[in-house]
Structures are given as structure tokens and as C-alpha cells.
Amino acid sequence: MSDLHIIQTPNAPTPAGHYSQATVHNGVVYVAGQLPIDPTTGEKLQGSIKEQTERTLRNVEAILIAAGSDLSHVLKMTVYVSDISQWGAVNAVYSRILGDHKPARAIVPVKELHYGFLIEIDAIAAVIS
Numbered sequence: 001m002s003d004l005h006i007i008q009t010p011n012a013p014t015p016a017g018h019y020s021q022a023t024v025h026n027g028v029v030y031v032a033g034q035l036p037i038d039p040t041t042g043e044k045l046q047g048s049i050k051e052q053t054e055r056t057l058r059n060v061e062a063i064l065i066a067a068g069s070d071l072s073h074v075l076k077m078t079v080y081v082s083d084i085s086q087w088g089a090v091n092a093v094y095s096r097i098l099g100d101h102k103p104a105r106a107i108v109p110v111k112e113l114h115y116g117f118l119i120e121i122d123a124i125a126a127v128i129s
Contacts (some may be wrong), residue, residue: 009066012059013037021063024127029067031123033080034059035114049086049118053093056121061097069125074103080120084109090119 007022012034015021022031036045036052039062045055061071081090087107103123113120 005067007063007067009062010039011062011066012039013042014039022067024067027127027129028075029064029069029123029125029127031060031063031067031125033120033122034063035117035120044115044117046116049081049083049089050093052117052119053090054097056119057094057097060121060123064123064125067125068127070128071098071125072101073128074098074101074123074125076104076106076124078106078108078122080108080110080113082110082113082118086118 003025005024006020007024007029009021012021015032019032022029024030034056036055037043037059038045038055039059045052057071064070064074079090079094081087
């Protein structure tokens with residue numbers, strides 16, 4: 001497994017469990033589920049769904065950059081939301097941040113998320129050659 005690389009950046013929240021922020025294998029980055037936690041302070045953002053979505057996507061972005069990728073190279077994202085009625089607000093922030101790039105995506109309504117968060121996002125992306 002010499003071509004497996006673990007990603008750890010201080011620009012995203014430190015994992016609180018037995019997992020890595022991301023792993024890279026054969027030119028593909030697998031980003032673990034990210035929550036709206038401020039990486040500098042460790043503060044658990046309990047703001048609006050828009051604020052939580054922005055923070056979560058910025059955490060994903062920081063990990064992608066540390067892995068040699070970026071949001072424009074995302075192949076697939078999975079978005080977990082605890083209140084599907086908030087989907088319009090999530091999608092507005094998502095589309096603003098991702099711009100013209102439209103990766104494959106799954107939206108998964110869930111009963112609840114850790115710490116009472118409203119959103120969690122994981123991603124798969126290509127490493128920039």
C-alpha cells in the first residue's frame with residue numbers, strides 16, 4: 001500500500017475519531033465526512049444552514065488543497081442534511097461555491113447528525129496532474 005497517502009492539514013478540523021481527513025490512492029482523493037467546525041478554534045458552528053454549509057464546504061476545500069486537488073476536481077459529493085426542507089438554502093450556497101463545476105452528487109436526508117449539526121459533506125476528487 002505504498003501508494004496510499006494520509007492527508008492531515010491544520011486548515012480543517014482535526015479528526016475526533018479513528019479516521020483521516022482524507023486518503024489519496026491512485027490519483028483520487030477520498031475526503032471523510034466534514035462538519036461545520038472551525039479548524040482554528042475548534043468551535044462547533046451552530047448557525048443557520050447557510051453558515052453551516054459554507055463552513056463545511058470550506059473544510060472540504062482545505063483538505064482537497066492539502067491533497068493536491070481542489071473543488072473544481074471533485075468527482076462526487078455526498079451531502080447529508082438533517083432537515084430536507086432546508087435543501088434550497090444548502091443548494092444556493094453549494095452552487096455559489098462550486099460555480100460552474102457540477103460534480104455527481106447525492107443528497108441524503110438523515111434523522112440527526114453529531115452535535116446537532118444540520119449538514120455533513122464528504123467528497124471524492126481527482127488529484128491535479
